[in-house]
């Protein structure tokens with residue numbers, strides 16, 4: 253892929269690898285900061301908090317939809333792709349956000365929700381009213397609701413069919429998600445043109461990337477599963493080609509809740525590249541499984557089988573996001589175990605998953621929060637944080653659907669957690685006031701004032717990660733251990749063009765999920781005789797033996813990131 257065209261975005265240098273070096277931060281405009289006291293977060297509020305995000309070490313923001321929408325699915329029901337929802341601000345303010353982010357060397361990624369629109373979108377209104385008109389074929393219409401019977405239902409809590417009857421057109425329309433989200437008809441080339449124009453609109457405003465929402469579901473066919481069908485890949489390849497031609501350096505991120513070998517197809521091929529990044533869905537629930545089961549084996553197996561992202565591409569790793577903690581990528585047995593540990597109250601469940609935030613899932617255990625983040629920041633790929641998780645925000649399971657984890661950001665112990673000066677009753681969602689996670693205690697201001705707070709800890713780890721490009725750019729080798737609670741892998745990078753000069757770097761990462769201290773023997777072929785030292789404080793550790801093994805003692809639910817130095821000479825082969 254070439255990057256010959258100049259990139260003129262303010263404040264940003266051309267960096268074809270930026271997405272592989274970045275720490276991403278998902279921030280919902282509605283939830284972060286309200287600038288005008290109407291109780292709803294907005295773009296001006298987000299702009300006012302860019303300094304905080306820069307301080308934290310964030311390199312790129314991912315903004316879920318902020319477009320015109322009836323907000324029946326958190327904005328994933330778009331009614332106008334090129335208009336900002338008035339409560340959030342204006343296109344001009346969005347341009348200002350991009351400029352100010354770029355000035356701080358931060359990039360902006362936005363959601364591209366193209367599988368479906370809101371039923372309020374003028375295209376759908378025109379389509380239902382005038383089947384022969386210019387929009388008649390923009391959606392998937394049928395006289396029967398018996399087509400595509402092999403296609404599963406995704407929102408099992410609310411939907412009984414992927415078809416809904418429209419009383420105006422007197423036909424059924426296809427929808428993979430809520431019935432108020434009709435699927436666009438990608439068989440219609442005019443739909444492709446419309447989507448390309450939407451991409452150009454936002455790319456011209458300077459966005460650095462697009463998260464392709466629900467991307468496997470663009471096409472369906474008779475007898476097919478409606479997931480990742482060949483024409484879906486052809487469309488993405490066509491979109492990528494346009495991006496490379498017209499907007500080199502901007503990235504596409506696939507949101508495909510599937511197994512790694514299926515998701516990996518969204519990277520495309522050398523000849524027909526598709527996405528630069530894809531979210532890693534299977535790894536995430538296995539981290540949570542390991543924390544409760546004290547077994548690293550399933551996570552170790554998954555990581556060993558992990559498909560390496562092709563040259564120049566990256567996985568996106570995450571612990572939580574704005575959706576439920578999806579359990580689609582685990583077996584029924586594991587799913588039931590996880591419901592038992594993490595969703596013991598049925599109210600905590602949504603579809604096939606758990607609608608809770610990170611800190612409550614981990615019972616506010618500092619050890620577990622650190623362990624989970626240490627994994628997040630050292631697994632291959634780029635980490636995605638979810639707003640508020642850096643301070644251990646709580647949730648509100650009495651709110652409907654996934655709103656449980658979309659409450660206002662907690663900035664201070666003051667009114668509305670410093671999020672808004674509106675009357676508290678006017679907020680788009682109430683601030684969290686539960687016993688453990690009340691905004692009086694859990695907020696940015698008080699954590700800034702405590703040097704050992706979770707916020708400072710996470711910031712420190714982010715900065716350590718960023719000082720070692722191996723985490724973003726290196727390969728991973730999973731190692732054998734003699735303790736099934738302990739996971740170990742080595743990250744290796746040839747080291748060109750980093751602060752290390754051209755020196756290669758190796759980092760041994762070890763994690764114990766045991767609920768008591770343990771010792772583990774780690775077999776590290778290739779590291780025979782190597783010296784080890786702690787990446788944080790530099791303290792020396794026992795060297796790897798001549799047999800390539802090292803025994804480490806680990807505290808309860810703890811981890812090490814160890815710099816692998818030169819061989820001590822003990823049994824070193826060369």
Ligand SMILES: OC[C@H]1O[C@H](O[C@H]2O[C@H](CO)[C@@H](O)[C@H](O)[C@H]2O)[C@H](O)[C@@H](O)[C@@H]1O
Pocket residue numbers: 325326328329365406429465466467507509574575576578603
């Ligand atoms: O636009 C509809 C939905 O699209 C994304 O959905 C993803 O989340 C679902 C769970 O909420 C998941 O089951 C599905 O596999 C994903 O594609 C988006 O992130 C959702 O917020 C949105 O409702």
Ligand SMILES: [Ca+2]
Pocket residue numbers: 286287288289290291292293294339
């Ligand atoms: Ca506002």
